[in-house]
Amino acid sequence: MEMKHKRKNIFPSLLQGEYKAAYCLTEPDSGSDANSGKTKAKLTADGKHYVINGQKMWITNGGFADVYIVFAKIDDDKNLSAFIVEKAFGGITMNEEEKKMGIKGSSTRQIFFNDCKVPVENLLSERENGFKIAVNILNIGRIKLGVAAVGGSKMAISLATKYATERKQFGVAISTFGAIQHKIAEVVTRVFASESAHYRASQNIDDAYNAFVAGGMDSAKARLKSLEEFAIECAILKVHGSEVLDFTVDEGVQIYGGMGFSAEGPMDRAYRDARINRIFEGTNEINRLLTIDMLLKRAMKGHLDLMNPAMAVQKELMSIPDFGASDDTALFAKEKKALSNLKKAGLMVSGAAIQKFMAKLSEEQEILMNLADMLIEGYVAESVILRVEKLISMRGEKACEIEKEMAIIYLHRAIELAAAAGKSAITSFAEGDEQRLMLMGLKRFTKIDPYNLKTARRKVAKHVIDKGEYPF
Ligand SMILES: Cc1cc2nc3c(=O)[nH]c(=O)nc-3n(C[C@H](O)[C@H](O)[C@H](O)COP(=O)(O)OP(=O)(O)OC[C@H]3O[C@@H](n4cnc5c(N)ncnc54)[C@H](O)[C@@H]3O)c2cc1C
Structure with missing residues (x-):
């Protein structure tokens, strides 16, 4: 032989x-x-x-x-x-x-x-077995791309902040203008939120790896399996990280004004370099489709209960809203309620879409994109709240005032985006009474108490401008 x-x-x-x-x-x-x-x-x-x-x-x-x-x-x-x-x-x-x-x-x-x-x-x-290997490599590639995008965004923010404090127009630094502060606060908040989601998923992957190894699995297999378990999160992070980076460098160009468009300034390269991240490691369209596809496959295999919670939300829709007393003074009480409702909105729309299209849902890419946006925004908003909650438990609320503002600013954005995505989905497949009921439900589940976001953003921007760079 x-x-x-x-x-x-x-x-x-x-x-x-x-x-x-x-x-x-x-x-x-x-x-x-x-x-x-x-x-x-x-x-x-x-x-x-x-x-x-x-x-x-x-x-x-x-x-x-x-x-x-x-x-x-x-x-x-x-x-x-x-x-x-x-x-x-x-x-x-x-x-x-x-x-x-x-x-x-x-x-x-x-x-x-x-x-x-x-x-x-x-x-x-x-x-x-090559396609499986390719996909496994892509899982790790996606989370790594997200982390790199967060790093690139921080660098762009530091450059733009420094420029904004040095560049004078109308006799003052442009960083004193509300419009510029709005930009600085928004980019910093989105990067901080994206980073929170990366921390969360990475810890989840490490924990899963350790549990597999403790259960007797060999290390290489445990690495693959732990990444596979969080493949949805890896796709979410890839999409979110790359889009936050593109938003950040775009606002970076804007803060630099004409110098942002100059090939001699740093934003020119940052803007061009950032763009590829939405294309490789699976385009963002493919990754959005994958998040929902993987979720549905897990539900079909019985690894995830999607339909029971979706039915419970449908039932809740028919009932009178719960105005019961809740302890609104607890940290993030209102925000957590809003998050839980946001998940209900996602379940309501996805449950109805699945019922409507069954196996043909994969042909409804526009709706899948809407569902992916709801999922991504819900995941990131929850991650930033969990991170700030943990930071507060370590350092106290006073020391985390800015982080808390960012968590709230991000949640408001996530809800706004999810409401728009939900509406776009509902109006594309439901009609008449069903549509009216679902739109009412969406409104109910994407309701959040008004918050003075301008003041919150000004606080965030002031902190960043005082530090002269991305400070978190
Ligand atoms: C700088 C750079 C470095 C790269 N490095 C590597 C590397 O090291 N190794 C490697 O193997 N590859 C590499 N790639 C390739 C990269 O992964 C592909 O470019 C990417 O996967 C997209 O494939 P494509 O270019 O053929 O675009 P297409 O697949 O032709 O996509 C074009 C458009 O159609 C959309 N689209 C495609 N299919 C669907 C669908 N089913 N539903 C909805 N929309 C769809 C896409 O989202 C995109 O918007 C690299 C690419 C670049 C530009």
């Missing part, structure tokens, strides 16, 4: 930075539809190698990678397999560097595999 060769361990070289790696999934005709790639792998007659032929596109690190994780289909397989391909194997050529709008410091190339001979032991995992 022939001995199976042991695969060369490339990890020490990767960890020491001796090897650089690239991830080769996308092809000219296979982007969002990642499992449709045409790159082929064929076993040689002696069974010792796979020969890979095909073309990959938009490959980051492409120009200088020593090792490529290449996704290809073996023969006429339905699903992708993954291969560890070293440049030294030969049969690899590439085009010139892509001319891009931003991230020009990053190498992006088309890579061609022409009869590239790969030892059979370099098949990663099992045949046809």
